[in-house]
Amino acid sequence: MATAxxxxxxxxxxxxxxxxxxxxxxxxxxxxMSDAFTFxxxxxxxxxxxxxxxxxxxxxxxxxxxxxxGSGYPLLFVSLMTFILIMSSVTMVLAVAAGHANDRAGxxxxxxxxxxxxxxxxxxxxxxxxxxxxxxxxxxxxPFTNFDGSKASTNFTNFFxxxxxxxxxxxxxxxxxxIVMLIMTYNGVFDRRGHYNMIEKAGLYWxxxxxxxxxxxxxFYLF
Amino acid sequence: MSNETVIxxxxxxxxxxDIEPDGHHGHHKESFITKYIFSQDHKMICKQFLITGMIxxxxxxxxxxxxxxxxxxxxxxxxxLEDFLGKWAKGGRIExxxxxxLVTMHGTILVFFVLTQGLSGTFANFLIPLQVGxxxxxxxxxxxxxxxxxxxxxxxLLSSMFIETGPASGGWTSYPPxxxxxxxxxxxxxxxxxWLIGMALFVVSSLLGGLNYIATILNMRTKGMSMTRVPLTIxxxxxxxxxxxxxxxxxxSGFILLLFDRHAxxxxxxxxxxxxxxxxxxxxxxxxxxxxxxxxxFLGHPEVYIIILPAMGLVSEVMSVNARKPIFxxxxxxxxxxxxxxxxxxxxxxxxxxxxxNPFLGSVFVLLxxxxxxxxxxxxFNWLTTLWRGNLRxxxxxxxxxxxxxxxxxxxxxxxxxxxxTIDLHLHDTYFVVAHxxxxxxxxxxFGMFAGIYHWFPKMFGRYLNNTMAxxxxxVTLAGAYLIFWPMHYEGLAGMPRRYYDxxxxxxxxxxxxxxxxxxxxxxIVFAVQLLFVFNFFYSVFKGRKVKTQNPWGANTLExxxxxxxxxxxxxxxxxxxxxxxxxYGKEGREFVPQTEPVGANEQKH
Ligand code: HEM
Ligand SMILES: [Cu+2]
Numbered sequence: 001m002a003t004a005x006x007x008x009x010x011x012x013x014x015x016x017x018x019x020x021x022x023x024x025x026x027x028x029x030x031x032x033m034s035d036a037f038t039f040x041x042x043x044x045x046x047x048x049x050x051x052x053x054x055x056x057x058x059x060x061x062x063x064x065x066x067x068x069x070g071s072g073y074p075l076l077f078v079s080l081m082t083f084i085l086i087m088s089s090v091t092m093v094l095a096v097a098a099g100h101a102n103d104r105a106g107x108x109x110x111x112x113x114x115x116x117x118x119x120x121x122x123x124x125x126x127x128x129x130x131x132x133x134x135x136x137x138x139x140x141x142x143p144f145t146n147f148d149g150s151k152a153s154t155n156f157t158n159f160f161x162x163x164x165x166x167x168x169x170x171x172x173x174x175x176x177x178x179i180v181m182l183i184m185t186y187n188g189v190f191d192r193r194g195h196y197n198m199i200e201k202a203g204l205y206w207x208x209x210x211x212x213x214x215x216x217x218x219x220f221y222l223f
Numbered sequence: 224m225s226n227e228t229v230i231x232x233x234x235x236x237x238x239x240x241d242i243e244p245d246g247h248h249g250h251h252k253e254s255f256i257t258k259y260i261f262s263q264d265h266k267m268i269c270k271q272f273l274i275t276g277m278i279x280x281x282x283x284x285x286x287x288x289x290x291x292x293x294x295x296x297x298x299x300x301x302x303x304l305e306d307f308l309g310k311w312a313k314g315g316r317i318e319x320x321x322x323x324x325l326v327t328m329h330g331t332i333l334v335f336f337v338l339t340q341g342l343s344g345t346f347a348n349f350l351i352p353l354q355v356g357x358x359x360x361x362x363x364x365x366x367x368x369x370x371x372x373x374x375x376x377x378x379x380l381l382s383s384m385f386i387e388t389g390p391a392s393g394g395w396t397s398y399p400p401x402x403x404x405x406x407x408x409x410x411x412x413x414x415x416x417x418w419l420i421g422m423a424l425f426v427v428s429s430l431l432g433g434l435n436y437i438a439t440i441l442n443m444r445t446k447g448m449s450m451t452r453v454p455l456t457i458x459x460x461x462x463x464x465x466x467x468x469x470x471x472x473x474x475x476s477g478f479i480l481l482l483f484d485r486h487a488x489x490x491x492x493x494x495x496x497x498x499x500x501x502x503x504x505x506x507x508x509x510x511x512x513x514x515x516x517x518x519x520x521f522l523g524h525p526e527v528y529i530i531i532l533p534a535m536g537l538v539s540e541v542m543s544v545n546a547r548k549p550i551f552x553x554x555x556x557x558x559x560x561x562x563x564x565x566x567x568x569x570x571x572x573x574x575x576x577x578x579x580x581n582p583f584l585g586s587v588f589v590l591l592x593x594x595x596x597x598x599x600x601x602x603x604f605n606w607l608t609t610l611w612r613g614n615l616r617x618x619x620x621x622x623x624x625x626x627x628x629x630x631x632x633x634x635x636x637x638x639x640x641x642x643x644x645t646i647d648l649h650l651h652d653t654y655f656v657v658a659h660x661x662x663x664x665x666x667x668x669x670f671g672m673f674a675g676i677y678h679w680f681p682k683m684f685g686r687y688l689n690n691t692m693a694x695x696x697x698x699v700t701l702a703g704a705y706l707i708f709w710p711m712h713y714e715g716l717a718g719m720p721r722r723y724y725d726x727x728x729x730x731x732x733x734x735x736x737x738x739x740x741x742x743x744x745x746x747x748i749v750f751a752v753q754l755l756f757v758f759n760f761f762y763s764v765f766k767g768r769k770v771k772t773q774n775p776w777g778a779n780t781l782e783x784x785x786x787x788x789x790x791x792x793x794x795x796x797x798x799x800x801x802x803x804x805x806x807x808y809g810k811e812g813r814e815f816v817p818q819t820e821p822v823g824a825n826e827q828k829h
Binding site: 010012013014015017018019021022023024026027030031033034035037038039040041042045048049052053139140141153154155158159162166 | 355356361362365430433434435437438439441442443444445446447448449450452468469470471472473475476477479480483487488489490491507508509510511514517518521800801
């Protein structure tokens with residue numbers, strides 16, 4: 001890219017965007033940084049409380065159920081959830097790529113898949129939450145014992161529901177955004193504008209939400 | 224004294240531009256609603272922020288007068304208080320619960336609603352498009368939303384003052400367990416919930432605003448307006464917005480956890496402590512109240528710079544214009560703003576030296592805290608050298624700018640005391656801290672804001688403020704601020720704690736009774752003078768002397784190239800191109816050279 005820019009091209013001297021992006025994308029990047037701090041604060045709080053506690057429940061034991069199959073499958077279900085979410089990121093990339101090619105049908109196809117992925121993830125989360133709820137887990141109540149069998153504080157479930165809930169809320173907003181994008185694409189709004197920048201911005205948000213899940217997943221399920 | 228006598232000579236160039244009285248820019252008919260209420264014009268949104276902020280400042284200031292009555296006259300009753308406050312001031316004496324509510328609301332209102340959104344919202348909105356050469360903000364719609372979220376949060380906070388159990392009363396920092404347990408204090412019931420909801424809305428407002436400020440500054444500068452040519456106001460607002468965008472979300476997380484502790488039986492901050500009012504231990508287990516302090520101060524410290532940086536920017540600009548000299552060390556000013564922004568994120572635990580923090584960690588924070596004194600000192604010396612041998616014009620704006628520097632030095636020096644943990648162990652939560660932050664943040668930021676208001680009022684409203692009232696306002700406020708806060712250092716050094724309702728039971732503090740009364744009397748006078756300013760403001764909006772020249776202060780920046788009453792879109796016709804930095808004052812025999820003037824063939828380039 002750099003070679004395509006004439007030598008005297010001054011990116012920072014005004015009259016144009018220094019990063020060659022429109023303001024919306026710039027705002028999205030800054031918003032994502034901001035949101036990263038929100039999640040960062042949650043996860044760091046989780047870390048400090050967890051490591052100042054005497055013990056912590058075993059994720060392999062807590063998250064071992066699978067719909068229909070029953071229990072005894074540690075982390076299988078959450079692996080499926082993670083796979084779904086990552087696949088929805090892939091379809092999002094394809095939607096953005098189709099947008100670059102101004103291919104309306106392609107954008108619509110891949111946006112539909114991304115939305116389905118998001119909804120599937122949310123359904124899985126709903127199932128997992130209800131399952132845990134029926135086992136007696138909720139904010140303020142924790143039926144699981146520590147690794148060593150001693151009684152655990154409620155902070156395991158407190159943090160689990162708060163942070164995965166906050167993340168689920170982000171996924172939910174992302175699905176709504178994606179649906180709006182789909183409708184706008186369907187109505188030809190972006191064709192009239194001549195570009196699919198909005199899809200790119202929605203994509204940034206979606207990838208961010210996926211990335212956050214990787215951290216949430218690592219903190220709650222792997223450690 | 225009129226402005227013309229203050230500014231002895233008005234250059235002719237100012238009036239040779241043709242001025243269109245009402246430069247409407249191809250906009251359709253605007254209804255009352257779209258023009259004054261749901262306006263998307265950054266200049267109108269600026270005024271909305273300013274006036275909302277002023278209303279808040281009056282309320283917040285009045286609260287301080289009320290609790291100063293208690294502190295100054297602990298043994299007397301004021302029957303009129305009962306008429307106004309009812310059960311909160313039975314028999315004319317403020318109830319202890321209400322005293323704490325007043326202190327809490329005073330802090331919350333002044334820190335967040337006045338000096339954060341009132342200050343940033345006003346000047347970021349006004350100056351960014353006008354000074355970088357843009358027709359409006361990047362997203363005028365989000366800008367409007369930012370104001371309305373601020374408005375909503377204001378309504379929520381205000382409504383909390385009228386409920387049965389009273390507003391939040393755990394201090395502006397709202398530390399748990401006090402803020403988490405309704406049993407612990409009256410104000411920790413519904414009042415606390417409303418406080419948290421109000422603050423959450425406030426965070427949204429600040430985020431919407433901040434994203435817009437950043438995007439506009441980066442993307443919308445006019446041709447030629449490189450980042451090294453923007454006025455320092457813009458740099459200051461830029462760093463302020465970054466601080467806000469990166470620190471408020473952490474506060475939001477902290478608040479969400481607090482809400483869960485309050486209502487969902489979680490133990491993020493609560494553990495099995497014993498509550499005096501119920502004679503019971505809590506059922507909670509494993510939480511950490513210190514965690515909240517970390518989350519709070521991770522915002523809380525950057526927040527104080529969110530308050531002071533815009534004031535610094537305003538002061539730099541006003542000072543350079545009125546000293547008729549380039550600002551001294553422009554790049555050093557930008558560099559120190561940057562250094563302050565980075566360091567602001569790394570010092571938060573200096574508010575927690577007595578929280579049981581590991582002393583070794585404490586010493587790291589001492590080092591980082593004291594490092595902030597370096598960029599702060601750079602700025603102070605640059606202001607002083609800007610004044611040095613300047614051709615000073617003592618306009619009200621300039622006086623407040625100079626007053627700012629005085630205040631900032633006085634308060635900054637006591638920061639160095641507090642930054643040393645060994646000294647802070649003694650001074651923490653005493654009146655010494657109250658003196659420190661009121662001088663360095665409260666009064667300084669207000670001075671910066673006043674400098675900005677006096678300086679840009681002609682651009683905002685096309686009229687001048689009355690100078691006589693302005694000079695009274697300045698001198699009384701300056702003297703009053705020192706008289707109020709300077710003695711508090713002595714009280715603090717003697718160990719007098721902050722946030723106490725009544726000191727008379729402590730014989731050791733009895734010798735301060737006269738001093739406390741004196742401070743209270745001065746506070747009332749200073750408050751009255753602020754009302755004079757408010758009167759001046761509204762009187763001048765309607766009846767002030769009209770601005771007749773486009774560039775009354777002889778300033779270089781772009782806002783003075785717009786019509787006297789710019790319409791939505793700011794410039795009639797093309798946006799001007801910029802050819803030089805904003806500080807060519809007293810250059811090669813000319814008093815000032817506007818940024819729009821091309822660099823002459825023989826001119827020394829900046
Ligand atoms: C040389 C620079 C500064 C240093 C070293 C410094 C240091 C400190 C320290 C150590 C404290 C904690 C005192 C305690 O609670 O025991 C403190 C409190 C405070 N400082 Fe500064 N400070 C500096 C400048 C500033 C500036 C520029 C502002 C605002 C614009 C500011 C605003 C505050 C506020 C609001 C508090 C009190 C918060 C509270 O407890 O309610 N300080 N400062
Ligand atoms: Cu601090």
